[in-house]
Amino acid sequence: MSKPRERILNTTMILFHQQGYNNTGINQIIEDSAVSKASFYQHFKSKDDLCIEFLDKRYAYWISELENFISGAQTVEERFLKSFDFLIFMNEKENFRGCSFLNILSEIPSEKVEIHKVIRSHKKALRDAFNKDLKDDMLSDHIYLLFESCIVTSQLYRSNELIKKTKSIVQGLLLSSC
Amino acid sequence: MSKPRERILNTTMILFHQQGYNNTGINQIIEDSAVSKASFYQHFKSKDDLCIEFLDKRYAYWISELENFISGAQTVEERFLKSFDFLIFMNEKENFRGCSFLNILSEIPSEKVEIHKVIRSHKKALRDAFNKDLKDDMLSDHIYLLFESCIVTSQLYRSNELIKKTKSIVQGLLLSSC
Amino acid sequence: MSKPRERILNTTMILFHQQGYNNTGINQIIEDSAVSKASFYQHFKSKDDLCIEFLDKRYAYWISELENFISGAQTVEERFLKSFDFLIFMNEKENFRGCSFLNILSEIPSEKVEIHKVIRSHKKALRDAFNKDLKDDMLSDHIYLLFESCIVTSQLYRSNELIKKTKSIVQGLLLSSC
Amino acid sequence: MSKPRERILNTTMILFHQQGYNNTGINQIIEDSAVSKASFYQHFKSKDDLCIEFLDKRYAYWISELENFISGAQTVEERFLKSFDFLIFMNEKENFRGCSFLNILSEIPSEKVEIHKVIRSHKKALRDAFNKDLKDDMLSDHIYLLFESCIVTSQLYRSNELIKKTKSIVQGLLLSSC
DNA sequence: GATGAATGAGGGTTCATTCAT
């Protein structure tokens, strides 16, 4: 069996994403991790602290999965389109739970400045990644916005329909930009 | 002073939107409403029940405010652009709290089917409203997606920057569609 | 059986005095009072809140017991001497637990301003009571100081020896003041 | 840097006196001492054990400071009066935290016999010191009682007022005893 | 001689809900 800290993080990766932050109690985390309560607090200052580690780890995981998923793409256009396929892939894998960053953003009061900062910085990194791939600033933000929208609306309707539709839209945008 | 039921709803309209569902306790609601606990449960079966009433009332309020805000528009194009101005207006009025429907969607476990259904139906109504104004189905969904994205990202960054950018994008889309 | 609030207070009167504030947990209080935890917090905002009620109630109790004990005294001198007998009486009754106000003063960090204020005000009332009985300000404070000292040292040595000695001293002071 | 054991004791000297026994956790002690937890328990059997060492060290420190402070005195009377000045000096230096022995006495349940014994023995030593300086047993206890009272009441009111008053009283007592 | 990891028990507090009146 792995070390407690690792077990806690593994459990948290699942629970925070699937159930949300407020719906996941420390008690469930330690039970699922087979760790004592005091042991948990030896490794994490507070639940908020764990949340930040979660957000960091989630971002690393999500980005690497995305990179991996689109790595076969030959052109920039293909990269973008595959990114949307990735959303479909993740929705099916994770049961349409949407974006952990936006979910937690909705849950956490704005007084928790640290967490908000982390969420923003990760989301900004994603937006920047879109920008890097395209010279046209306007176009990249345009696609980024559609991307975020796809995440949110597919969670909302528990369906990939709008993602597929968006793929056509994006294809059109990229064509007309050449 | 108005009737208890009304007072509860008025309080709830503020608290659920500003603090979220899980961060708002029944105790705060009844205290702010100057209503007894037993009285609360006489009017609402449960907190979930209140949540549904909240969602309905919030939708009615939000749509009517939107309609009112864009009522002066002469053309369809103007209506759309004014809709985005409305988002800016609301962000400033409500301190970038985003969309109550999406916020609660993030907070509530998917087992609470009833609430999810209500959220979906209201959001679908909004999407349909976009569709009604435009013959082009693809275009209206395109704009709808940008609209949702603007709500989410402006909440995230606590800034109207992307909304303004999106207005330009939408303007372009509407022009080229004629 | 009496009402929960009363039961809680009765339990608290015993436990805070006998065990001290920090050594008495909410759990023990509610168990001994046969009251649920949530019920406790319906009646008392916090443990600190309960502490303040305890201090008030303790003062009222202690003063009335004192008044009652010395009520038979014919002269001022007799009143004073009987006050010291009262300390002996209470030590035997309460197993040399000393003064709840001073005990809690020792336990509570000075940041808890409210509690410190209450302690001071009750102790000041006692000092003032000594002053009222004697024109000579210096003498009354002198006796007051010996009184406090008797409480503290009898708790310390778990013995009434010094109280008895002090009675002689006070007798001498009062004689020479005439 | 000094040895772990010494560092722990130095930290404890400050924390137990300033915050009290129950309000000072082992964690704070080892952190402030830059010592590992296991290392702590190698040097001290338990927190109670540390407490006893603290009491011993505190007594040695306090007495030596007192001796030093009053060492310039030419007469017995002066020695006594300077002792009260010492209380004022210490109150200002240590922010009116009173007597560690009495504070801990208030905090510790009487079942902890060992600690109570140590407290008593140190306090008895102080009382004996007063006795040594004066042939008159009654008078020395009288002054000793006023001394204890001054410690307690100055902590209570966070003021040296009563100490100054007591100095006059003691001066009177010593005069009339010659 | 020194350490970081791990713990059982308990700390105080809040939750949404029910019930007797």
Added chain:
DNA sequence: GATGAATGAACCCTCATTCAT
């Protein structure tokens, strides 16, 4: 129609201590 009292379950967190290395 309205209420205050009462609750079981859960909340996040800290305590002094032990153990394997």
